[in-house]
């Protein structure tokens with residue numbers, strides 16, 4: 001197979017784009033996909049300060065590198081979850097990567113908040129990934145709010161987006177379907193949220209990370225086994241192999257034709273946000289979800305025999 | 307023999323005879339877009355030939371939670 005641009009021996013074949021690239025030309029292809037997404041969806045305006053949520057995995061580190069190379073002002077935020085056998089490596093990968101690029105990184109330690117994930121897991125009887133996700137989103141938002149970042153970028157890729165959309169569609173979860181997309185506009189004190197890699201697949205990002213020598217963590221979180229997304233990802237990769245371009249089509253057509261319908265529906269029933277009475281974070285309840293989790297964790301520790 | 311290491315699982319397998327990267331992926335039950343095939347630090351497209359004596363790394367691409 002030959003590179004589409006320079007005809008050298010190809011290193012990456014992309015059947016869904018019906019093309020292939022050599023190691024020198026491939027990173028340009030990836031960068032241009034991100035540049036197009038940023039431009040088309042007006043993700044970053046001149047002067048925007050971008051906070052990138054980094055986990056230590058390939059997606060968020062690749063995103064950092066790409067936004068930096070495209071000339072954006074990026075700052076990393078990593079939430080240290082304190083999970084044995086995974087958090088130390090994840091944090092070290094982020095710190096090493098940011099130091100190498102000379103970019104600023106802030107680490108929020110959940111342990112200091114009394115919310116180390118193993119503790120939370122032992123005390124709260126809800127699927128840990130949904131609680132963990134909620135905590136991560138809370139601290140990213142909070143940091144962006146308190147430090148004047150206008151944009152919050154995450155490394156979600158096409159496979160993440162398609163499996164989420166698929167999961168929400170299976171449940172016909174209208175409220176999620178009303179605002180899922182690559183951009184969530186700033187509202188009620190929340191920074192704008194963007195997913196500049198939403199058109200790139202996991203495979204495409206993995207190739208980019210390999211060719212650019214990004215030192216990311218490979219081993220997963222020990223609690224990830226319970227998530228349903230891997231099942232959907234498996235189904236979709238089988239589908240994509242038989243129908244090239246199925247993923248992009250499912251997602252882009254939803255953005256164009258499906259989401260507006262759900263968004264119009266949602267407008268009638270939105271709960272207004274007001275500051276959490278405990279911590280001031282915007283919430284539709286009196287006390288925000290994270291303060292409620294903190295209370296549950298603390299209450300469980302006061303109860304003997306738990 | 308072709309020596310194949312699977313990442314991140316760390317499992318190793320051997321293939322008795324030469325084949326293509328595509329054949330190897332099929333043998334492992336993997337789709338062409340679900341893993342990188344790496345030889346001596348070089349990425350191989352599915353049509354590339356693997357030869358006796360090669361050491362191959364197959365790295366699945368599904369990201370962590």
Ligand code: SF4
Pocket residue numbers: 081117128129130132133221222223224370371
């Ligand atoms: S797999 Fe679940 S618990 Fe582990 S980091 Fe991801 S969301 Fe958190």
Ligand SMILES: [Zn+2]
Pocket residue numbers: 003004005006007008021022023024025026
């Ligand atoms: Zn080329």
Ligand SMILES: [Zn+2]
Pocket residue numbers: 276277278279280281287288289290291
């Ligand atoms: Zn609160």
